[in-house]
Amino acid sequence: MKEILPDGAREVSGRLEIGGLLAGELADRYGTPLIVVDxxxxxxxxxxxxxxxxxxxxxxxxxxxxxxxxxxxxxxxxxxxxxxxxxxxxxxxxxxxxxxxxxxxxxxxxxxxxxxxxxxxxxxxxxxxxxxxxxxxxxxxxxxxxxxxxxxxxxxxxxxxxxxxxxxxxxxxxxxxxxxxxxxxxxxxxxxxxxxxxxxxxxxxxxxxxxxxxxxxxxxxxxxxxxxxxxxxxxxxxxxxxxxxxxxxxxxxxxxxxxxxxxxxxxxxxxxxxxxxxxxxxxxxxxxxGSSAVTLYRVGTIKRIPGVRTYVSVDGGMSDNIRPALYGARYEAFLADRMDAPKGPRVTLSGKHCESGDVLIHDVHLPDDIAVGDLLCVPATGAYTYSMASNYNRVPRPAVVMVSGGTANEIVARETDADLFHLDRHLDGSAIT
Ligand SMILES: Cc1ncc(COP(=O)(O)O)c(C=O)c1O
CATH class of the missing domain: 3.20.20.10 (Alanine racemase)
Structure with a gap:
């Protein structure tokens, strides 16, 4: 995993640290999905x-x-x-x-x-x-x-x-x-x-x-x-x-x-x-x-279909990373706060969009005891992710933070719901207030 993480990433007692900051702390401070650029x-x-x-x-x-x-x-x-x-x-x-x-x-x-x-x-x-x-x-x-x-x-x-x-x-x-x-x-x-x-x-x-x-x-x-x-x-x-x-x-x-x-x-x-x-x-x-950044997601739903497969759904998806759906790009993922947890059987990592093709990783080995609220890290997401991001399903685009030497700066703020409709107009053409 080390090769596909940014140079400034390391494991500290099973937890991911990037640029001297714990991924979990970054997620708490800036919310998820979060793109972290080292x-x-x-x-x-x-x-x-x-x-x-x-x-x-x-x-x-x-x-x-x-x-x-x-x-x-x-x-x-x-x-x-x-x-x-x-x-x-x-x-x-x-x-x-x-x-x-x-x-x-x-x-x-x-x-x-x-x-x-x-x-x-x-x-x-x-x-x-x-x-x-x-x-x-x-x-x-x-x-x-x-x-x-x-x-x-x-x-x-x-x-x-x-x-x-x-x-x-x-x-x-x-x-x-x-x-x-x-x-x-x-x-x-x-x-x-x-x-x-x-x-x-x-x-x-x-x-x-x-x-x-x-x-x-x-x-x-x-x-x-x-x-x-x-x-x-x-x-x-x-x-x-x-x-x-x-x-x-x-x-x-x-x-x-x-x-x-x-x-x-x-x-x-x-x-x-x-x-x-x-x-x-x-x-x-x-x-x-590309390899300068990772995306952090929070697990929100786990659907286990016995004998078929398990879907782990996160709070982002094809609106922040269209590459898997667009051209079959393959990524890895791991639990950012439990890096040392043993890997379990393959699951499908899916997004939150109303689209069956909204899959981030088709087959990824994640710990069997993965739970709602866990923080997931997908490495090597710096290129053609945010730049291709959309508001499909009116999902606000994520924040981007840049980290270095224990400091984080938000370089792109998270879109708000209000950002999503600020260009909309009422039926009579008047602005939304
Ligand atoms: C003309 C041109 N230059 C540079 C690039 C960058 O390519 P890459 O990100 O694969 O280095 C592209 C990508 O499509 C391109 O079309």
């Missing part, structure tokens, strides 16, 4: 990327988890940030994030989003479509531009597939001449500063071989771009995607070792094509924030 872990993961690539070559992918305090922490560490909507951009701006260290992604950036990016002075924009190039021209964007290409390699978990015709809503395919034409178009824009290309090949990647193939194809593309357009890329952004362990069967790859391998592939392929080796950039999300 700041030193977050910083250590971010610093590992900074060591691998240089801090200003790492754009934390805000989609993994975005709030003002996290942006502030990243700004202090000297990292960049990758935003993909106006909302993420405004969050970074509210944190005082240096705009030149912001990179703007998104397959459907609106005119207003691009205009705002230009207004605040966003450093880089990753161009995703020809329609966007038109809007970039109309706005008069002066940021550095990268072209997002899809190299026909898709990696998820331990496997990757070569997708011949790049069936993706993102970017420009390399299979035909679309990417080359788009690059030509981008280079022809007045005052355009095209510095390179971008490719993101997937998520939860554990095998570096997928990057090898992607890099090979990107280098071949850039050799054509040199020959046919006279273009030299000075920047190569290879996106995010490094996996983390969510359960004890998985291992978390080390960013430094992984990026050494990627860098070696880039140097080899670019030299083989007679190309200058560009600067390398990355956009990690999950591998920075």
């Amino acid at each position: 700041r030193p872990t977050f910083e250590a993961r971010a610093n590992a990327y900074a060591a691998a690539l240089g801090a200003d070559h790492v754009f934390y992918a805000a989609k993994a988890f975005c709030c003002v305090a996290l942006c502030e922490a990243l700004a202090e560490l000297g990292l960049g940030i990758d935003v993909c909507t106006g909302g993420e951009l405004e969050t970074a701006m509210a944190a005082g994030f240096p705009p030149e260290r912001i990179l703007f992604h998104g397959n459907n950036k609106s005119f207003e989003e691009l205009r705002r990016a230009q207004e605040v002075g966003v450093g880089r924009i990753v161009v995703d479509s020809l329609d966007e190039l038109d809007r970039i021209e109309e706005v008069g964007v002066t940021s550095k531009l990268l072209l997002r290409v899809t190299p026909g390699v898709e990696a998820h978990t331990h496997e990757f597939v070569q997708t011949g015709q790049e069936d993706s809503k993102f970017g420009f395919g390399l299979g035909d001449d679309v990417a080359l034409q788009a690059l030509g178009h981008a280079l022809a824009l007045e005052g355009s500063k095209v510095v390179g290309i971008h490719a993101h090949i997937g998520s939860q990647i554990f095998e570096m071989s997928a990057f090898d193939l992607a890099v090979k194809r990107l280098a071949a593309f850039l050799a054509r771009a040199r020959d046919e357009l006279g273009f030299t890329a000075t920047e190569l952004n290879l996106g995010g995607g490094l996996g983390i362990a969510h359960n004890e069967d998985e291992m978390t790859p080390d960013p430094i070792g992984s990026w050494d391998l990627i860098r070696a592939a880039v140097e080899r392929e670019f030299k083989d094509n007679g190309l200058e080796v560009p600067e390398l950039f990355a956009e990690p999300g999950r591998s920075i924030v």
